[in-house]
Amino acid sequence: MLFSPKAKHVIELNINNNRIVSNPMEPRGATAFWDQDTNKYTIYASSQNIHVMRDTVASMLNVDRNSVRFKAFDVGGGFGSKNFCYPEYALIAWASKKINKPVRWTATRSELFISDHQARDHNSVSRLAIANDGKFIALEINSVANLGAYMVGSSGGVQVVQYANLPGTVYKIPSICLNISAVFTNKTPTGVFRGPGYAETNLILERLIDAAALKHNFDRLELRKKNFIDKGDMPFTDVLGGSIDSGDFSAIFDQLMTRIDLAGFEERKNESKKKGFLRGLGVACFIKGTGGAPKENVEIRFTSGSRIDLVTGTQSIGQGHETTFPQILAKCLGVSGDVINLKQADTDLIETGGGHGSSRATYMGGSALHYAAAEVIKKGKQLAANVLEVAVQDILFENGRFIVDGTDREVGLFELAALAEKNGSSLNTYNLWERQAMTFPNGVHAAELEVDSETGKVKLNRYLVVDDYGVIINPLLVEGQVHGAVTNGIGQALLEGVMFDPESGQTLTGSFMDYSVARADDLLDYQIEFKSTTCATNPLGVKGCGEGGTVAATPAVINAIVDALSEYGVSHLDGPVTSSKIWKLLKGCQK
Numbered sequence: 140m141l142f143s144p145k146a147k148h149v150i151e152l153n154i155n156n157n158r159i160v161s162n163p164m165e166p167r168g169a170t171a172f173w174d175q176d177t178n179k180y181t182i183y184a185s186s187q188n189i190h191v192m193r194d195t196v197a198s199m200l201n202v203d204r205n206s207v208r209f210k211a212f213d214v215g216g217g218f219g220s221k222n223f224c225y226p227e228y229a230l231i232a233w234a235s236k237k238i239n240k241p242v243r244w245t246a247t248r249s250e251l252f253i254s255d256h257q258a259r260d261h262n263s264v265s266r267l268a269i270a271n272d273g274k275f276i277a278l279e280i281n282s283v284a285n286l287g288a289y290m291v292g293s294s295g296g297v298q299v300v301q302y303a304n305l306p307g308t309v310y311k312i313p314s315i316c317l318n319i320s321a322v323f324t325n326k327t328p329t330g331v332f333r334g335p336g337y338a339e340t341n342l343i344l345e346r347l348i349d350a351a352a353l354k355h356n357f358d359r360l361e362l363r364k365k366n367f368i369d370k371g372d373m374p375f376t377d378v379l380g381g382s383i384d385s386g387d388f389s390a391i392f393d394q395l396m397t398r399i400d401l402a403g404f405e406e407r408k409n410e411s412k413k414k415g416f417l418r419g420l421g422v423a424c425f426i427k428g429t430g431g432a433p434k435e436n437v438e439i440r441f442t443s444g445s446r447i448d449l450v451t452g453t454q455s456i457g458q459g460h461e462t463t464f465p466q467i468l469a470k471c472l473g474v475s476g477d478v479i480n481l482k483q484a485d486t487d488l489i490e491t492g493g494g495h496g497s498s499r500a501t502y503m504g505g506s507a508l509h510y511a512a513a514e515v516i517k518k519g520k521q522l523a524a525n526v527l528e529v530a531v532q533d534i535l536f537e538n539g540r541f542i543v544d545g546t547d548r549e550v551g552l553f554e555l556a557a558l559a560e561k562n563g564s565s566l567n568t569y570n571l572w573e574r575q576a577m578t579f580p581n582g583v584h585a586a587e588l589e590v591d592s593e594t595g596k597v598k599l600n601r602y603l604v605v606d607d608y609g610v611i612i613n614p615l616l617v618e619g620q621v622h623g624a625v626t627n628g629i630g631q632a633l634l635e636g637v638m639f640d641p642e643s644g645q646t647l648t649g650s651f652m653d654y655s656v657a658r659a660d661d662l663l664d665y666q667i668e669f670k671s672t673t674c675a676t677n678p679l680g681v682k683g684c685g686e687g688g689t690v691a692a693t694p695a696v697i698n699a700i701v702d703a704l705s706e707y708g709v710s711h712l713d714g715p716v717t718s719s720k721i722w723k724l725l726k727g728c729q730k
Contacts (some may be wrong), residue, residue, distance in 0.1 A: 472552060708727065
C-alpha cells in the first residue's frame with residue numbers, strides 16, 4: 140500500500156499475537172444414553188451450544204435430529220472452545236447404542252491442551268500513517284493466521300469476517316488496507332476464543348499508536364483522543380462498511396483520565412526507581428462487535444401456582460442468566476422475578492437456539508424475550524376485554540394487572556392466564572427474533588505496573604476500566620464478566636503461550652506444569668466504572684459485556700511494559716512478556 144504525501148510519519152511493527160489455550164475450568168466431557176424403546180440418543184455434555192451439537196451429531200450418525208437430545212447443565216466455562224462439535228460426542232453415542240449401556244467420556248487436562256481448539260496465533264506486519272497534526276491517514280495490516288492442521292468450528296470466520304470488522308476500532312481512519320492469509324500447519328487447529336478477530340486487530344492498532352508516539356514524539360494519549368470517532372457522527376460507518384450505532388469514546392476516555400492521576404505518575408515512577416523497579420503506564424481503547432447466531436427464540440409458559448416457565452435457546456455457562464433473564468421478564472410483565480423459572484440447555488425444551496458465544500445471549504435472547512412479553516400483554520388485553528366486557532382500547536396494563544381505564548375494575552395476569560387455560564386459549568407465547576445489526580461494547584483500560592530490574596518480574600499496581608455496555612441489567616454480574624475478561628487478557632499479555640518443539644512438532648506446553656495462566660497472586664483488585672450509551676439496535680438498549688476486557692487488557696498491559704522499559708530503548712515486545720523474556724532483554728542491554 141502506498142501512503143499519500145500527507146503521511147509525514149509512518150510506523151511499522153511486526154507483531155506476533157501469541158497462540159493460547161482456552162482452558163475452561165471444566166474440560167470437555169459427555170455421557171451418552173441410547174434408549175432402544177424410543178430409538179433416541181440422549182447426551183449430557185459440557186457444551187455452550189447444544190443445538191449445534193445436536194444437529195452435527197445427528198448428521199454424523201445419519202439420523203434425524205429429533206432422534207438426538209442434548210442437555211448441558213452447570214457448564215464449567217467455555218470461552219469459545221465448547222461452541223462447536225468434537226468427534227467424541229458422536230463416538231460415545233454410537234458406542235452407547237452398540238453396547239446398549241451408558242457411555243461416559245471426559246477429556247483429561249493434557250488432552251485438552253492438545254485437542255481443544257486453540258486461538259490467536261497471528262503474525263502481522265502493519266503500518267500506521269499519521270499527518271503532522273497527529274491525524275491518522277491510513278492503516279495497513281498484513282497478517283498470516285495459523286489455522287493449524289485443519290479447519291474447525293468457525294476458524295476461517297475469524298480471518299475473513301471478524302478480523303475485517305472495524306479494524307480501525309474507535310478511531311477515524313480514512314483509508315484501511317487488509318491483507319489476511321490463513322495457512323495450514325501441523326499445529327493444533329485454532330478456533331475462537333474470547334474476542335476473536337477484534338482482539339487481534341485491537342492489539343495491532345493500540346501497539347502501533349504507542350510505537351508511533353514514541354518514535355515520532357507524539358503524546359500517546361492526545362494522539363488517541365485527537366482521532367476518536369465523534370459522538371455526533373453516530374451512527375458511524377467506516378471505510379470497510381462496518382457500522383457502529385452508538386458510543387461516546389471521548390467522554391469515556393476523559394473519565395478514565397480523571398482516575399489515572401497522570402500528574403502524580405512521574406513521582407510514582409521516581410519512587411519505584413529508587414527501589415529498583417521500572418514503572419510504566421499503558422492505555423488501550425477497544426470496541427468489540429457482538430455476533431454469534433443471528434436468530435434467537437424464547438417461549439413464555441404460564442404454569443399452575445401462578446408461576447412462569449421461561450424457555451430460551453440461549454445458554455448460561457456462568458454469566459448469570461438465571462438472574463438477568465427473570466429480571467428482564469419481571470420488569471416487562473410487572474411480576475416478581477421469584478415466580479419465573481428459567482429453563483434452558485435442553486434441545487427437547489425448545490426447537491432451536493444459538494447457545495452462547497460472542498456475548499450474544501442478553502441482547503439476542505433478551506430482545507426475543509422483550510417482544511414475547513409484549514405479545515403476552517397484547518393477548519392479555521384482548522382476553523381481559525372479553526372478561527371485563529369492555530373494548531380492548533379501554534384496557535391498561537400496569538404492574539401485572541389489566542385495568543379498565545378510569546375504573547377500579549381489573550384482573551391479574553395469573554388469574555387471566557388461568558381463565559384462558561380453562562376456556563381453551565392461552566397466554567403462552569413464543570417469539571423468534573432476528574437481529575439486523577450487532578451491538579458494539581467499547582471502552583478504555585489503563586494498566587500501571589512495575590518491572591523488577593533485577594529479575595524481570597512484572598507486578599501490576601493498578602488496573603482501571605471505564606466501559607460502555609449500554610443499558611446494564613445487573614451491574615454486579617457485568618462487573619464479574621469484566622473481571623474474568625480482563626484476567627484472560629492479562630494472562631495472554633504476561634504468561635500464556637503455546638510452545639512446540641521445532642524439530643518434532645510436539646507440544647511442549649501440555650500441562651499446567653509448562654503452561655501458565657493468571658493466578659490470584661498475579662492479579663489485583665480492578666477499578667471498574669461504566670459510562671453507558673444506549674444501544675440503538677435492540678429494544679433493551681444493551682451491549683454484550685463478556686469479551687471487551689480481554690480485547691483491551693492485552694494491549695494495555697503490553698503498552699505499560701514497553702513504557703516501563705522504554706529508557707532501555709525498547710519499543711515493542713510480543714506476548715507473553717514473561718519475566719524470563721524481560722530479564723534476558725535487560726541483561727542484553729546492560730552488556
